Amino acid sequence: MFDFSQTSIQGIAIHRVGSKARGNELSLSQRLTQISDEEILGILKTYFLQPFRQPEFYSFSHETDLSFNEVYKFAEKLFENPDNLFETSVSIAKHLFQSSNHPNIKDGELYVVLFTHCVVEDELVDAIGIFKSETKDTFIKIYEKQDGFELEQHQGISIRKLDKGCLIFNTEKDFGFKVVAVDNTNANDEARFWKEIFLNIKRREDDFYQTSGYINLCKDFVKDVLYHDGSMDRAEQVTLLNKTRDYFAQTDIFNRDEFEERVIRKPEIVDAFREYKNEYQQELGCDLKDSFTISIDAAKQAKKLFKSVIKLDKNFHLYIHGGRDRVEKGFDRDKGLNYYKLYFDAEG
Template identity: 30%
Template structure:
């Protein structure tokens, strides 16, 4: 799914404050809609949306009973999309739900913007609606808040939007059988369980982006833990480079394709099957036997992979992960009997 948020319009907005239940901090409810001037919306819209522009991971609401209707936030959003509730009352109930889940000493208090969005483009003939919940926990030069009976907000002129929201989600009215599509942002991994699981109660939609990301992570971990141990760093970097090349050059990935074009070349078919089985069980990941490559997810994961050889002589050799054949053709490894040391020999034409 390609989601374009550039032209999304904020049609209704509330501003509230949530406290930490464990510390017995108070909430401040909206009372009424928070009205924006045209200029203020031009400033706030990209501030809210920037955290989701490069999202490649989509979630859906879930519940331990297997009935998503028991998910509090799903039910509240459903009432809004079906126009069964007014937006201020909806925002108050979302705030109550968030407060009930804010019961850990590390969870920060903060301001909460809740927005009804329209004109979201997901590649269909007609645009769809969405609901955005945005939490700000840290001070921001761009926004100044004043807490009385309500939360007041002033947008400071002259400051660039260099930061983004601390936590947020976008619930899209996609009307799928398994519920709405949810985009999630969390600026820290420490509290991700509180935001994703306790408040939102979401799980990954196991689409092509999910499969692409997890297969890349699987192969990367396999190269670091198994290939490196058995064949060394040079072969390990070649392996992951060839892996990415296969993903780049094929629209569809299958287990058979990976075996024939990658694993058989390293005589690692059986080792990979065993590793994948344990990895899937330990990580609770469901791998598909065949899937289409998500370019967005692939590009995102490629940036995380570093192809370099670090030596104990304080020398580093950086390899181009997109050109694994270069290390095969122009980098040799050997052992010097006189020095009793390993060495790398590099061939080149010109220094760049």
């Protein structure tokens, strides 16, 4: 979905943005950061772009009109005139500082980067990257002397994990651009400022959105409903998740009626699923369609989310990949214990 192999950094501006709520200051650079070392540029490219692997797209939004979205306006002008990178970066830094009103928002370095030659869904486009590093790691530098070695403690940024970032691709401007975003530092409500307040972006309700939405719906339905009400034993629940995973992996077009008939089957479970889906959509404010093209990238999530395992006390793990008719569950009255009975043709 993304190809950054030929992507290059055309310019970079760095500022330090303090937490306004804590009374810390905004420290602005006076010029672009000049980097001539190709190795450092390669490290930065990996640091900035590696987190963006899934095509989970957002678009800029505003309750009144898109033109009132600050970052959207900055991006629009910068794409029109890339020579204004530094001036635009200052405007973005000031906007981020004004958005940092929660006391839990950390100080950090802001990077505004101009990229060229990004391939997004087979389209070659330029991109603007806005990144923020907040977490500092401690590392040790070792110096060799004539008679031995000396150690020094330093603090710096880990290039293995980007704290916050977004990529704005120069495509579909009239719809708020295509945007991808990450926030790895805090999942609490106060940290939602990066996507909701600073960027003001909303997820696109595309095929990736629909596919991942249904996969999460099915996972939560099993966990929140079937696991608690006892309408299915654990082996049947695992089988249902396996069938869901296989359906999304083997089907091109999702159809709700077909999915319910092939995967869920039992009428009473179908009714419970539909009721849960309505509550799920209202609670999350999402709209899951009855038919859509299944996203291959999103369907791969099911392999990670759906666990084909039943944990029995602390002694056994039972993996079920199919053949539900060869698994029996019962209760031994003499021993006062539950049991599973498995039928098989041959040992592996």
